[in-house]
Amino acid sequence: MALRVPKAELVEVVYNNPDVATASLEFSAKVGAWDAADESLKTFAHMAVAAQVGCSWCLDINYFQALNQNLDLAKASQVPRWRESEVFTPLERDVLEYAEAMTNTPTTVTDELSASLLERLGPAALVELTVFIAFANLSTRANTAHGITSQGYSNACEIPLAQAA
Numbered sequence: 001m002a003l004r005v006p007k008a009e010l011v012e013v014v015y016n017n018p019d020v021a022t023a024s025l026e027f028s029a030k031v032g033a034w035d036a037a038d039e040s041l042k043t044f045a046h047m048a049v050a051a052q053v054g055c056s057w058c059l060d061i062n063y064f065q066a067l068n069q070n071l072d073l074a075k076a077s078q079v080p081r082w083r084e085s086e087v088f089t090p091l092e093r094d095v096l097e098y099a100e101a102m103t104n105t106p107t108t109v110t111d112e113l114s115a116s117l118l119e120r121l122g123p124a125a126l127v128e129l130t131v132f133i134a135f136a137n138l139s140t141r142a143n144t145a146h147g148i149t150s151q152g153y154s155n156a157c158e159i160p161l162a163q164a165a
Contacts, residue, residue, distance in 0.1 A: 009148075009151070010057065010143065010146075010148050013146045013147075013148060014146075027135070028135075028139070031131075031132060031135050034128050034132070036122075036124040036125045036127075036128040037121065037125040037126075037128040037129045037132065038125070039069055039071070040066075040069075040071045040072065040075075040092075041091070041092065041095045041129065042128075042129065042132050043062055043065060043066050043069065043071060043076070044075065044076065044079050044082075044092060044095060044096060044099075045095050045096065045098070045099040045129065045132065045133050045136065046058065046062050046099075046132070046133070046136040047059055047062045047063070047076065047079040047080070048079055048082065048096045048099040048100055048103075049099050049100075049102075049103050049133060049136040049137055049140050050062065050136070050140050051079060051080040052099075052100055052103045053103065053137070053140040053141060053144060054144055055139075055140035055141075055143050055144050055148075056149050056150040057143050057148045057149055057150055057151060058136070058139065058140045058143060059079075059080070059150070060150040060151060061151075062076075063076055063077070072087075074087055075087050075088060075092070079096065082096045091120055094113060094116060094117055094120075095117070095129065097113060098113055098114075098117060098129070098133070099133050099136070101113065102130070102133045102134065102137065103133075103137055114126070117129070
């Protein structure tokens with residue numbers, strides 16, 4: 001299989017190198033087990049990265065995960081347009097801003113934003129959130145470079161994803 005095939009399955013692509021596939025799946029499972037930061041904040045942050053990078057697969061799977069984690073689907077559906085939406089709390093907005101700032105090249109995270117999140121989340125959760133967002137950047141960028149696109153996971157959800165403004 002070619003490495004850049006529209007509608008390719010993620011596992012099909014990465015198994016062109018079984019060592020990379022295994023390490024990636026193992027690390028992904030470890031990241032998923034972390035519990036110092038709120039699950040909805042991490043899911044929304046990953047979706048913000050995916051929207052910014054343009055990873056339709058990541059938006060698709062994270063929306064489906066939001067459904068299965070009983071997260072607020074109205075909020076999840078609005079992540080791509082979070083700046084215009086009024087459904088997010090001040091903390092959620094700061095996390096989404098942080099995710100975007102970490103995704104910018106170069107990063108644009110400010111001391112003020114970090115300090116505000118540290119005060120509200122605590123050190124363990126902020127470290128987790130930061131590494132989680134870094135992992136989201138790794139996965140979204142690899143997926144888009146390999147041509148991995150939405151697989152229709154979010155079709156099971158009742159609320160369609162908002163399009164980026």
